[in-house]
Amino acid sequence: MSILGTRVVRTEDPLFLTRGAVYTDDLTDERLTGALHATFVRSTVAHGTVTEVDASAAREAPGVVAVYTAEDLGDLQPVPPPLPFLDAGFSRPWLVPVGGRVHFVGDLVAVVLTEERYQGEDAAEAVVVDVDPLPAVVGTAAAATDETVLFPEVGTNKVAAFGEPAPDDFFADCEVVVTRAIANQRVAAAPLETRAASAAWGEDGRVTIWCTNQGAQQAKGQIAGWLGLDAEKVHLITPDVGGGFGAKIGADQEYAFVAWLAQQAGRPVRWTESRSENMTGMLQGRAQDQVITIGGDRDGTVKAYSLVVQQDCGAYPRIGTVLPTLTMLMAAAVYDIPKVHAQATCYATNGTSIGAYRGAGRPEATAAAERAMDLFAAEIGMDPADVRRKNFIPAFTEPFTTASGATYDSGDYTAALDRVLEAAGYADLRAEQARRRERGDARQLGIGISAYVEITGADSGHGTSENAELEVHPDGTATVLTGTSPHGQGHATTWAMLASEQLGIPVEKITVLHGDTDRIPDGGGTMGSRSLQQGGAAVHQAAVELVEVARKRAAELLEANPDDLEVDLANAGLSVKGTPGTGITWAQLAADEQLIVQTTFTANAPTFPFGAHVAVVETDVESGKAVVTRLVTVDDAGTIINPLLAEGQRHGGIAQGVGQALLEEILYDEDGNPQTSTFADYPFVSATELPSFELVEMATPTPMNPLGAKGIGEAGTIGSTPAVQSAVVDSVAHLGVRHVDMPATSMRVWKAIREAQKGSTN
């Protein structure tokens, strides 16, 4: 029986549950013995000119070994924005000098090295930083005016622009046109493990950097580049990583700084940020202001759709700058709309930089399209499920190219919606809703629907390729080296299953190694739901190739015809056809000569998982508080290798999506001061706010890889956010409400009801 498709429990967990994980801050590596601790001095002003940095008192503070200000940086050059087409004027200094400008609360001004970590906090406080404040640019609307320009040498806050305005007659043939400005708010990734890095230089002139990251190889390249080091000189290791959600893609400047500081000080250096530091310093996500316009006929046919995005990039533009191009690419979503227009403008603002966050550009497209469908349905008085059905791309098995230019591999959106509606008992829910509305209950029911398709395994800097090395050892164990970078996903288990499937070696005897650039110099890391379909496929391919290598060798040793040998899974080796147990094991072959394969798998194209969610909320219309009571989802990610792990990805994704819909938002006051920089203020979702999820199965294999697998890491988030938002709106729709921005807080819902009751449809 195949091990694939079975619920193999995670081989990682016994250690995590007994010893605990070993995060960067937990390392006891002897190379870090006697390490100094780095503490950064950060700007507490969002925008302004630095007039003084006085480190003299700090240099005298207990335990201080060194304090660095911008004057002490030698020939370190500011770090240019990560995209070649961006103006170099957006470069980020290592430390903002006197006369220079700080651009967000959290910008680096000085750094302190101390013997003990707690001494660093005292010493950092003793560094006097004076800033002459400038008006803060908060949000894209303020940025677009260019009244205050963050980078005078660039001359504008506009970082990039993609696409053209829609032609004037774009909606001319539509009976009904609805337009609305909506927000896809700024959120924090908030991984439980905050950022951390350590560095130690060896006698050989090489530096070893340990850091928490989603792709060791990419981070290594960046750090070497920023520090002007030969890449050979950098050895980067990612130990256990406690969550990333996209915000740990790419190195952060602090990581490289730690390596530089270790070199300057001649001693190893460690750094782990606090939660408050994390909530301002780590990349954040989403942050799009959108205008959606949808037009069509009263029979429910959508004829034209436009999505205009204003992307907040934060202070120093990073990868968030190009994410709206993914939003534009996916604008048509699951719909066969004849005309789709998408456009985006990106702005620098005095906030934390924006990067990838679970879905990265695609959730923003889905949220917009699903809001548009709901608004259109409400306008023509049609059931939102029916409007969707009428406009879905019909089921397809050959690639389909949408009006916004994406080519989907395979999909059946109608089937996904039908399944989820049936599982949810849609008709009964609507009947119950009608009864409550009829009675005028204080607790009203809302039913939200979303249908989505997303792009996974897209080129995120490493093409559509991934590497694997597989070696079987003479003792019968095996080692897999992968270029993916698991940080909770369970690759150690799944990659072992894939090798075990071909070789018959039990999963427990297969060790999976990752995140060490000396052992695995090339790899694409874990992001964009790419790992199984590329990294897993590479492991599968390695196992298949290893069988062939073994077959040739065994044929020689056994003096048999290679074609007469077949894999004998029960004995973990090869045997003569028809006579199991007569052959030779992988272990015996390995004892004879090293049995190892290195391979690269390249997918022809990305894959497009899809699904449909139904969210049910109960809203207390007197207070505006909405509580999620049911979440029913279809998340079709092609062939499932380990249902237990796939469900885990769905669970986490769904929960995170609910957080964005109902609770989470990074807020600044008008001076750019963060209002949500501790977990007392920033509410990520917790178990008490969630019902048990009802997961419905559906699997449409992709032809893009031999496993038939698509990505599942982000799907839950992409589907649940609009479903929950839609459910909240639906719960008060009978009171005249058409839209509530995310997060749909109690106050927002209550105000929307009041506005609607005043007569103006909101």
Next chain:
Amino acid sequence: MIPSQFDYVRVSTVDEAVAALAEHGEDAKILAGGHSLLPIMKLRLAVPTVLIDISGVEELNYVRVDGDHVAIGAATRHHDLEKSEVAQAEVPLLPHVAARVGDPQVRHRGTLGGTVAHCDPASDLPTALLALGATVVVAGPGGRREIPITEFFLGFFETAMEEGELIVELRVPRTGAGGWGYEKFTRRENDWPIVAAAAVHLPDGSVGVALANMGGVVLKAAAVEAALAEGKSIEEAAELAAEGTSPSSDMHADVEYRSHLARLLTKRALKVAAGETEASTAESTAA
């Protein structure tokens, strides 16, 4: 997120605590459960140089009947109050409210004296104590004195305690089976209240009503109480809940919404207290 340096003194009697306070002066702070003090020390919003730990003072840890009152030691943990049979029988509002504070970890550390002394306008138990008309017993160099809770909360994080004093006991009337209601409105189940309302039928026949997070301190809903005393209906009285309050405006609620919540929650708490409706506290778990 690392506090600045401090000394730590552990005391085992009230006398020792009073002596330690006298010795170390205004730079000293009492440490009870630490669940309000330590977070603000980590953010360096408080920088005491000496902490006097009273969490091991056995004589401050009790819930007992004392005449027509229930007496509760200042170091009683929220969890112990929640589970106390005496409290459940004699003043059931308090254990109910204790069970709604934060999460289990907070309730196993936080103390009644700590939450009263901390004087946070959003805190749950002080709101209930105010509705109950509790008495705060403090001890200091000059011995013990009693302060009516209506005179205890002076302003934002400011109480009627004087230097060198600590809270030793809270005394509340025995309401027995008299009606009560507590409506706590939160973002998430474990959060602090955005607004909360406590209503309780007191032995003298009056109804005590108090509000959390409607001003710089927890507040009596005096207008509501007066209206009820005049025989107004619950609906009419509750409409007055925001009168005399000065709620702040923040990301969760602006003044208008807070005022609305005060009226709504007061009405609901009064109705529950009157036995007209069920409590709506378990909102987030409603199926």
